[in-house]
Amino acid sequence: MKPLVNRMDLLTGEVPSGATVVIRRASDMKGLYQNRVALEGLIKAKDPVVYQVYNVAVPERNGELQHCVSIIYPGKVGDEYFMTKGHFHARRDTAEVYLGLRGKGKLLLQTEKGEIEVLDMFPGSILYIPPYWGHRTVNVGDEPLIFFAIYPGDAGHDYQTIEAHGFRKVIVERDGKPVLVDNPNYRPST
């Protein structure tokens, strides 16, 4: 493989060429929000894009580095903010690094044992997601949340564990502010 350079727009997060884009609309987020009625209403109204990810393709091999730009748009489903699905790495002992570039967010982290951490994301935030921590990103501001993410080439994705159990906590808006509350639909591993 030859060295390569791509260009991201630091304001919009877009990578016009050299990357593939994954778009997640409200209709892709079924089962992930508490307020199903609000989600159905949103889907029927205009099914907005909740987030999109620009991936630069590299070999899925140990020693290589996957990297992408994520843009989470501002918005809510009921009182829950727009967020990513959240996942573990298929290879659990792999880390991930985020660099926050624009907007205001929360990084929600959880181990399979149910430990929880929440970190702030802001322009210039350097976040380290150590091995074994599942992660979800939440836009708690009113502009796009844009960040650059890097993870090992052979990390892989496991979305099923989060889909099956959920996160123990959710981030909702209360009196105009983000608040961490228990997720009534959390199903702990037995």
Place this chain on the structure above:
Amino acid sequence: MKPLVNRMDLLTGEVPSGATVVIRRASDMKGLYQNRVALEGLIKAKDPVVYQVYNVAVPERNGELQHCVSIIYPGKVGDEYFMTKGHFHARRDTAEVYLGLRGKGKLLLQTEKGEIEVLDMFPGSILYIPPYWGHRTVNVGDEPLIFFAIYPGDAGHDYQTIEAHGFRKVIVERDGKPVLVDNPNYRPST
């Protein structure tokens, strides 16, 4: 290890806490520039900082991710721009990713066989350094060149190979512009 967040200043590149800083002055760059007289003059005058790197410490283990912010200051030694020492990874089959945040630079890349590539660095540039490519960064602008870099936890550094052989090319200023020229001091591997 717990998840963690650090703060970088996107304008200056500084990471005020949570990172260790490596400072390379002109006196640390002996043998790397063609014009030794110019380098000695610079050292005697004020021995300026050529570049500095803020490293966030994580375990040096496969699956983890080293990450750092590099700042290369504007300046020249004779007609050669301020630049990093340049290195290979000790574990050759590991990649590196850069995200350009400020300034104007060139990324000079070379394999052990002597293949050369040069890529532009600019705000929003996403650069991929594939496995087996040694790399050096050069500030060809008149403001600090700031970029975020990520590489595998077990990549390691090999500075000796570059010190012993040099890069085949150097980047010099000609009529106010950066130009790639042959390095008369390049010593190819036999």
